[in-house]
Amino acid sequence: MYWTIIHESKSTGAPALHPLFGVYYIQQRGTQPVLPAPERAMLTNAVIVQPFGGPEVLQLASVDPPPLRPGCARVAIHATALNRADLLQRQGHYPAPEGESDILGLEMAGVVSEIAQDVPEATGLRVGDRVMALLPGGGYADEAVVPVGLLMPVPETLTLVEAAAIPEVFLTAYSNLVWLGSMHADDRVLIHAGASGVGTAAIQLVRVLGGRSIVTAGSAEKRIFCEQLGAEKAIDYHAGSFVPDVLSWSQNAGVHLIFDFVGAPYLDQNLRCLATDGRLIIIGTMGGRMAEQLDLGLLLSRRLQVIGTALRSRTLLQKTALTREFADFALPLFAGGELRPIVDKVFALEDVRAAHAYMESNGNIGKIVLQVRA
Numbered sequence: 001m002y003w004t005i006i007h008e009s010k011s012t013g014a015p016a017l018h019p020l021f022g023v024y025y026i027q028q029r030g031t032q033p034v035l036p037a038p039e040r041a042m043l044t045n046a047v048i049v050q051p052f053g054g055p056e057v058l059q060l061a062s063v064d065p066p067p068l069r070p071g072c073a074r075v076a077i078h079a080t081a082l083n084r085a086d087l088l089q090r091q092g093h094y095p096a097p098e099g100e101s102d103i104l105g106l107e108m109a110g111v112v113s114e115i116a117q118d119v120p121e122a123t124g125l126r127v128g129d130r131v132m133a134l135l136p137g138g139g140y141a142d143e144a145v146v147p148v149g150l151l152m153p154v155p156e157t158l159t160l161v162e163a164a165a166i167p168e169v170f171l172t173a174y175s176n177l178v179w180l181g182s183m184h185a186d187d188r189v190l191i192h193a194g195a196s197g198v199g200t201a202a203i204q205l206v207r208v209l210g211g212r213s214i215v216t217a218g219s220a221e222k223r224i225f226c227e228q229l230g231a232e233k234a235i236d237y238h239a240g241s242f243v244p245d246v247l248s249w250s251q252n253a254g255v256h257l258i259f260d261f262v263g264a265p266y267l268d269q270n271l272r273c274l275a276t277d278g279r280l281i282i283i284g285t286m287g288g289r290m291a292e293q294l295d296l297g298l299l300l301s302r303r304l305q306v307i308g309t310a311l312r313s314r315t316l317l318q319k320t321a322l323t324r325e326f327a328d329f330a331l332p333l334f335a336g337g338e339l340r341p342i343v344d345k346v347f348a349l350e351d352v353r354a355a356h357a358y359m360e361s362n363g364n365i366g367k368i369v370l371q372v373r374a
Contacts, residue, residue, distance in 0.1 A: 046141035052092030105139020185210030342366025
């Protein structure tokens with residue numbers, strides 16, 4: 001069971017979103033006692049980048065622990081997961097938002113160890129709760145301080161290693177499908193990089209939302225996995241243009257929504273795959289940022305939309321609202337097995353260089369997890 005805690009507006013008495021704490025999703029724990037906060041070390045272990053460069057610049061070091069801020073909880077991190085943004089930040093191309101930790105890591109799962117005094121008891125949050133969360137940074141460490149509105153309870157059916165593979169990719173996929181893509185049941189969705197973390201999350205969400213998906217993937221193993229996960233067809237992007245396969249699969253109607261991580265090289269093909277009123281959502285530009293040609297007439301005649309998105313730069317209130325909506329929708333599905341995190345490999349935190357090298361090899365299917373605590 002999950003509770004939604006709201007507060008009343010002082011002026012009208014009507015329910016309103018709390019400006020600091022937002023809405024909480026806390027698993028009911030009956031009369032479980034509150035555990036005392038453990039003694040904390042003066043320093044915490046974290047992976048630092050010094051200087052920018054390849055995986056070899058990643059170093060395990062002792063750093064000052066993050067201060068506990070109002071409206072936040074301290075979480076002892078048990079696992080975090082890699083994202084492409086981590087590689088870009090390591091290379092010096094994607095700095096952390098101003099005022100946030102410059103330690104890598106955009107998600108984590110762990111155990112609450114301390115709660116700020118201003119967090120209302122009515123939230124139900126307790127020391128000892130298992131939680132997972134999206135982070136603006138700081139996941140490659142022993143602990144993180146997280147606004148409580150971003151915390152989601154970990155279903156009892158999942159381990160903390162599995163839970164660490166959920167926040168970034170599933171919140172990204174959900175926000176793009178539902179918030180930006182306005183997806184409806186029976187919509188057709190083209191997902192590039194179908195075997196990636198976001199790709200495997202999107203395939204599952206499209207299925208449970210009642211849609212149909214077609215994906216691109218680079219190996220036979222990845223294509224088979226995507227189809228087993230729920231994609232109706234998987235295309236080998238090495239074989240040439242994907243347009244004929246998409247149009248054939250859709251009976252020349254096109255797709256309503258496209259998830260694209262590649263960028264410029266795929267722009268023209270993507271537009272030709274879209275149905276009237278279709279939406280192309282640019283999630284990444286791994287293949288390049290500058291498109292040589294853009295047929296504006298095609299956008300006009302089919303009323304197409306090209307949408308850029310980045311989850312990391314959203315405001316705390318936006319992330320809180322997204323977390324609330326996603327948790328309400330998805331946590332019961334994770335608990336029941338209808339959704340599942342796809343974990344490819346688990347590395348120890350001290351093996352972070354090997355984990356980054358593995359991600360750069362593009363061999364993974366789903367998420368690569370760093371285990372911080374056994």
